Amino acid sequence: MTPPLHLSLAGQAVDVLRELVLTGEIPSGARVNEVEVAARLGISRGPLREAIRHLASEGVLVLVPHRGAHVPTATAADVRALFELRAALECAAAELAATRRTEADVARLRAVCAESRRSYQAGERFPYQLDLAFHQALLDAARSPRIAEQVRLVQQRVVLLRSGLRDDPPHQRASLDDHDALVAAVAAADPARASEVMRKHLARVCSQMLTGLLGAEADAG
Amino acid sequence: MTPPLHLSLAGQAVDVLRELVLTGEIPSGARVNEVEVAARLGISRGPLREAIRHLASEGVLVLVPHRGAHVPTATAADVRALFELRAALECAAAELAATRRTEADVARLRAVCAESRRSYQAGERFPYQLDLAFHQALLDAARSPRIAEQVRLVQQRVVLLRSGLRDDPPHQRASLDDHDALVAAVAAADPARASEVMRKHLARVCSQMLTGLLGAEADAG
DNA sequence: GAACTGCCAACTGTCGACAGTTAACAACAT
DNA sequence: ATGTTGTTAACTGTCGACAGTTGGCAGTTC
Numbered sequence: 001m002t003p004p005l006h007l008s009l010a011g012q013a014v015d016v017l018r019e020l021v022l023t024g025e026i027p028s029g030a031r032v033n034e035v036e037v038a039a040r041l042g043i044s045r046g047p048l049r050e051a052i053r054h055l056a057s058e059g060v061l062v063l064v065p066h067r068g069a070h071v072p073t074a075t076a077a078d079v080r081a082l083f084e085l086r087a088a089l090e091c092a093a094a095e096l097a098a099t100r101r102t103e104a105d106v107a108r109l110r111a112v113c114a115e116s117r118r119s120y121q122a123g124e125r126f127p128y129q130l131d132l133a134f135h136q137a138l139l140d141a142a143r144s145p146r147i148a149e150q151v152r153l154v155q156q157r158v159v160l161l162r163s164g165l166r167d168d169p170p171h172q173r174a175s176l177d178d179h180d181a182l183v184a185a186v187a188a189a190d191p192a193r194a195s196e197v198m199r200k201h202l203a204r205v206c207s208q209m210l211t212g213l214l215g216a217e218a219d220a221g
Numbered sequence: 222m223t224p225p226l227h228l229s230l231a232g233q234a235v236d237v238l239r240e241l242v243l244t245g246e247i248p249s250g251a252r253v254n255e256v257e258v259a260a261r262l263g264i265s266r267g268p269l270r271e272a273i274r275h276l277a278s279e280g281v282l283v284l285v286p287h288r289g290a291h292v293p294t295a296t297a298a299d300v301r302a303l304f305e306l307r308a309a310l311e312c313a314a315a316e317l318a319a320t321r322r323t324e325a326d327v328a329r330l331r332a333v334c335a336e337s338r339r340s341y342q343a344g345e346r347f348p349y350q351l352d353l354a355f356h357q358a359l360l361d362a363a364r365s366p367r368i369a370e371q372v373r374l375v376q377q378r379v380v381l382l383r384s385g386l387r388d389d390p391p392h393q394r395a396s397l398d399d400h401d402a403l404v405a406a407v408a409a410a411d412p413a414r415a416s417e418v419m420r421k422h423l424a425r426v427c428s429q430m431l432t433g434l435l436g437a438e439a440d441a442g
Numbered sequence: 443g444a445a446c447t448g449c450c451a452a453c454t455g456t457c458g459a460c461a462g463t464t465a466a467c468a469a470c471a472t
Numbered sequence: 473a474t475g476t477t478g479t480t481a482a483c484t485g486t487c488g489a490c491a492g493t494t495g496g497c498a499g500t501t502c
Contacts, residue, residue: 088314266457
């Protein structure tokens with residue numbers, strides 16, 4: 001999907017390790033042994049260490065002095081704090097998108113929404129990839145590179161939390177409606193409404209994720 | 222001030238290098254030679270490389286493959302994008318602060334404002350440290366660790382831009398008024414007003430910084 | 443039986459050295 | 473004189489090895 005056109009081994013290691021963590025192949029809470037993973041990737045410990053530090057700065061891994069890196073396990077408070085950050089960023093992005101969007105942006109947003117709804121009705125499931133694509137399209141319309149960059153990092157951590165989370169059709173349906181309302185507000189050039197719709201959308205997603213995680217924790221414990 | 226109680230050399234190198242860059246000792250646009258700086262810090266290239274990568278992830282340095290790291294030079298578009306991000310974060314923080322602040326938070330904010338005004342009138346100058354202290358106090362009142370973390374990173378980049386920027390008493394006076402208005406809105410538990418005051422405050426700071434930078438560029442060119 | 447102490451293995455933190463790439467300089471041809 | 477090409481020096485990217493620390497285990501003592 002994303003072109004891994006890095007030259008350095010460290011850059012490649014970042015992509016591979018990130019994928020390993022985000023797909024859950026390295027599960028939440030698991031430790032990352034440097035020599036073991038270095039051997040697995042066929043590189044030395046130097047570049048791998050740089051990759052680990054990089055992913056730690058993204059929040060994909062956490063570092064403990066003299067005890068290496070491990071995949072973080074999130075508490076309910078962590079999730080709420082993360083979604084407060086996400087709301088700050090994406091609400092602002094929604095406002096900017098409502099101000100700066102072109103006709104092409106609106107068309108793209110509508111296309112992603114239509115594709116999402118079609119996919120949902122066809123497979124009775126809302127592919128998360130399309131959800132990401134929608135938010136990405138909104139960020140493109142906002143034309144604020146720094147905000148987009150930060151949202152990408154936050155979404156990455158959200159993906160991390162989602163690993164092993166069961167689907168919830170009613171929630172997916174609500175998200176589809178939220179997206180449509182968001183596009184309408186952006187198309188109408190109504191920043192305040194776009195921001196408010198986004199805030200409610202993210203609040204819903206957050207609470208759904210919290211119940212899902214607490215349920216998973218309850219299942220595990 | 223901040224306790225540099227890191228254990229690893231890489232951690233110490235991060236602090237030292239950051240200080241070197243933020244104080245302008247390593248000027249904007251300058252390249253960072255690994256062997257040279259490693260010798261200067263009395264450490265090997267390994268830890269220094271990790272420190273450089275870390276600072277690059279913070280935006281304090283930029284990396285170019287096979288050409289090392291250098292201190293970034295900002296364009297007007299970069300400054301605007303950065304302040305869009307800062308506005309997204311700090312407006313949200315202002316809203317949260319207006320919702321969650323305790324009496325102690327308000328007292329602390331008022332104390333910082335009073336100290337700022339006193340310092341301004343005494344020395345005809347508004348120490349930037351007190352400006353940072355005010356925004357920090359507001360973040361404390363917001364009680365959103367993730368947002369606070371991101372604001373800290375953004376402020377760091379703003380400090381980077383400020384290096385070698387002349388003072389502007391009228392602007393400082395306006396900032397003092399903005400801060401007072403912000404405290405009033407937070408004390409009144411008025412999130413919408415707090416957000417709006419913050420937005421205008423940051424817009425003013427941004428435009429002042431742009432004129433200051435463009436003037437500096439004109440002087441240099 | 444429980445708690446403390448000393449040892450040991452595993453792992454991280456750090457270092458010095460080698461290989462590959464880049465950019466600048468110089469020599470040459472046009 | 474200018475454009476091109478070969479050469480070289482400097483620097484980054486990478487590796488393997490050593491040292492210091494941490495956590496666990498066995499042995500001992502109360």
